[in-house]
Amino acid sequence: MIDWYRELLETIGPVSARKMFGGWGLFHDGRMFALVADEVLYLKVDAQTREAFAAAGSAPFVYESARGRAEMGYWRAPDEAMDDPEAMRPWARLAWQAAERQPQSRKRRVRGS
Template sequence: MSRAAEERPSKVAVDALLADLAPLPVRARAMFGGYGLYMEDVFFGIVTSEGEVYFRTDDATRPEYEVAGMRPFQPNNRPSGPKAMPRNFQVPPHVREDQATLRDWAARAATARR
């Protein structure tokens, strides 16, 4: 991996996130300049090229994100199709700052109803 790739905001963010989520069985796969997050082969989150983190939601969990003022993921440079991915919401800062809460929200994202 090049030094530039190692210093991308998404790489720095995903490395820190994986450390915070341990010991959950989370892995990241590079995609579109960012990363997809998987737990036991279930896609549940996104780390954008800017290092922002989004988790999958469902009707039970989405209100917690909305109350915190978070918005759904909106891909950059998407010429066609939906402008936002309404099931994936940005993780609130207070959740990112508390490892136990972050692990709980990640586990719920991985089991969010489809």
């Protein structure tokens, strides 16, 4: 499954996968732009791309936390794009663009350096 999701998204370039939080994070050029939870592919969204995903009938990734329901900036990949890398290309590009616009967190400095 992860290999297929990587293949779907690699129209934008090499994609790596890393296990995290019981699912997978998918990365391109060091930035996470997609996640897989419960075998469902979610793509990064922001204020500029959210409407396109909503118009395609997608829904946000929501999880239960100690504080209640929480929504992340990832939305389900559109169903019509799940069978063909070329159909996924515009969605992968939107997710990558949203990831690029998000400021990267600064890595913690190691004490003593």
